[in-house]
Amino acid sequence: MKIALAQLNYHIGNFESNTKKIIDHIQLAKDSGADLVVFAELAVCGYPPRDYLEFDEFISLCENAAQEIAKHCTEIACIVGLPVKNEILEGKDLFNAAYFIENGKVKSVTKKALLPTYDVFDEYRYFEPATSFKCIDFKGKRIALTICEDLWNINDNPLYVSNPMDELIEEQPDVMINIAASPFSYTHDDERIKVLADNAKKYNLPVFYVNQVGAQTEIIFDGGSLVFDADGVMKAEMKYFEEDLQVFDLTEVEHVRNKYPQPERLTDIEQIHDALILGIRDYFQKSGFTKAVLGLSGGIDSAVVCALACRALGAENVMSVLMPSKFSSDHSVQDALDLVNNIGCMHEIIPIKEVAESFDHILVPAFKGLPFNLAEENIQARIRGIINMAMSNKFGYILLNTSNKSECAVGYGTLYGDMCGAIAVIGDVYKTQVFELAKYINKEREIIPVNTIVKPPSAELRPDQKDSDSLPEYDVLDKILYQHIEKKQGSKAIIEQGFDETLVRKILKMVNIAEFKRYQTPPILRVSPKAFGMGRRMPIVGKHLI
């Protein structure tokens, strides 16, 4: 039996495009001699459809699309994921399911049992877990089909009390197939490979795993679909961050080792780089835009975002706006211009001094002679926000946000100022990682000016300001933030690791207080196991004593 894995980039709710793509790949798989083609979890509607699932009309559109797909399933069978109604009227309205389609008809429905409801996942919000399981017989082989998380209760994962494979194995299947929508983080590929290999070994069966690829706003799917033999040896690793279709002979997977070519594994920074480019590209493509705008300060954050945007959209589609104030250093403008020259994007220089002065002037009566402080600093950042948005409104450019994860964590940014934007490109990348990204971008030739990389970071909102006036050095800050955010450690545990008590308490308090700002942050492309946004839900007026 020949099995094709179709690793595709879906668009949530775009039934026309998803259905066409699936039908095209059924044909492609058929032409390649496959007996069965496998599409991802919720392929019909894209993942995660969120509260679209609460609309009956949306569920009907999913069903209609699946029926249309079924018509094209002749001389080949197909597995495709979609939400289906729970007809028993007890429990949640829906199941997260997969159709097995053969001879133009839906032959069986497989339902998901383990529903991830943590981090960015909300599956139990919509779906009832399956409680009974059945293999699928096809061409003399018995298939144990599961959906994504269903294979993850292995290695004593304490999250779940049941394990579908322990029931399916009773029917003595010949092969495991798992369809997934497994979001990228730079740590996730290794976990995934281990979980699938462990399943293969535990049940002594080959495993075919197909993932989605592409970004849905902040959530990025990296592809990397996998095949393992029954000994848990990896037989194939499909492309990362790209669509791919590959056909495998089940007999060969069962017996022959290491036949298929495998791409080279990427480093963490390479993965983040590729993921962010896909994230930018899909945000634009799926929302129907082509051109971006961003403010270019001469600093490293906006430089890295500009370089990534140019790679994602083409330099000719990126407008960079230089907005010097009276506090901007000469080298800032020069560093920004050097980047523009290196990279070839569009640019405008719009000095903000005149507008800042007119704000100062009209605020004189209300401000009653009080001294320059944060209010005036923020006015400058917000003037830049207005100019960026004006360029966006006038020309249809989409504004890219350039805040990094470190400043987003401690609230070192101006709401409605530098925190504006449709999508935050490096909001899940710590400042120390931004430096690594810059070096990686410069690997072949200098794109980001060296001076941008080596000079001390500054917001330049008052004379001689440096980030280090308000924050500890980034290498210390990022380590503490990582323990608190990714590792969910409170102050006590972090101090026990040897960090300074006063500093730890100060930083954790800053993280807590900045929650009101983060609530209004643009969606942040998620590349770590714990990004700000839907995956981290904190009270705003809560008092954080941790």
Added chain:
Amino acid sequence: MKIALAQLNYHIGNFESNTKKIIDHIQLAKDSGADLVVFAELAVCGYPPRDYLEFDEFISLCENAAQEIAKHCTEIACIVGLPVKNEILEGKDLFNAAYFIENGKVKSVTKKALLPTYDVFDEYRYFEPATSFKCIDFKGKRIALTICEDLWNINDNPLYVSNPMDELIEEQPDVMINIAASPFSYTHDDERIKVLADNAKKYNLPVFYVNQVGAQTEIIFDGGSLVFDADGVMKAEMKYFEEDLQVFDLTEVEHVRNKYPQPERLTDIEQIHDALILGIRDYFQKSGFTKAVLGLSGGIDSAVVCALACRALGAENVMSVLMPSKFSSDHSVQDALDLVNNIGCMHEIIPIKEVAESFDHILVPAFKGLPFNLAEENIQARIRGIINMAMSNKFGYILLNTSNKSECAVGYGTLYGDMCGAIAVIGDVYKTQVFELAKYINKEREIIPVNTIVKPPSAELRPDQKDSDSLPEYDVLDKILYQHIEKKQGSKAIIEQGFDETLVRKILKMVNIAEFKRYQTPPILRVSPKAFGMGRRMPIVGKHLI
């Protein structure tokens, strides 16, 4: 046996204040002769603690607080809600639980079975559902203790497959006690009364129900704790939107009808009015601020928010900023000043013409002679946003957002302009309801100028602009939005109700496209069964074909 219900306003994560409040009310209940005092669901830490629950140190702080509370439970027993660890290492880490405390010791732990995971609720994100149930024996009576949602699988609610009371009733209890954190919406009180009465009747037992009161950012708890006799007749309805402690004699509840005084029921608009005032007050109190700022346009939205803020915080704590542009009509400024005079709040007049002109000037080269359009309209709204935030930063005022639910739905507002603010006061109130609120505010004397109420709504961002240039009349718009948002109807179903097809499709498309703006909206005080925010989670780049 005398049972005290303590309906209190907790602050998420503020263990010091919550613990003190609980201990004070144990003493108060003791002084009133109660044998048992009952506090709400997750009273120890406040509800909803969200991802604070993922921090071990937070769970330890909950346990420590409960032990401190236990020390004060002598000569009286107490029931108090808190998260507890799941010690069996299978399933989620925690239970949503209640301690029964007697003689200074935790005597038993009751765990919640039905975990709401819809709308604003995320309980299955954190908690494992209970699967076994046991009554509590106390002073010769047997208590069936349940937690909030545990009583809601009645009347064939299809959400859940189990029903804890069906198991507890086997032990022949004498009384039901339910501790809750049941958020307010203007439809919720009637549902709650029906569910509790139906439980009393079904199990032929008296019911004591205690709710939280107070706002936690956007979620408002209205109190209204209840007592029913075994026939399902309401015996007491505690205060709405205020703390309250009442003591009930179980014998009297069993036998005597209608003894306790009940407050008069409020209309929907009265409830919304009181809820918003509580929402504003608690946002400020719990985040440690006292003074508010808002832009006053002369229109009805900002007038209503100003009036509510003055009632919540005192007029002397509210700064209103009038920011006329060259497109502002004379009557707008006069209407705003009339309101200020009627209400006695602070005000500043800061004309924006000069700043708008300097933006026009510095943008000349970049705008390349293109005609006035949305870009320039938005610049004006954003200048006002900057001024409001400058007043906030200079004086420590908190900015109130004045957008209503209708404009929030269709995206008729400027991101980073009039969409700025720390909390959106009327973001869950449709425009037609805003008019009703204005009339209710004016019930005793004219506070909101009549001209503000009767003139046609306008954003005044270009000459002679009216809302009705871009939108249908609000009474039609709001009906369509209500069907789509609250009733989750797609275009097909709404058109079948008799609404114009083109209009319905246009409006639903606007709602979909505005998702990227709503993602960056401040938290919205929730007063309806379906508010924008955590309770409605939509894809941003999703293509909405419904």
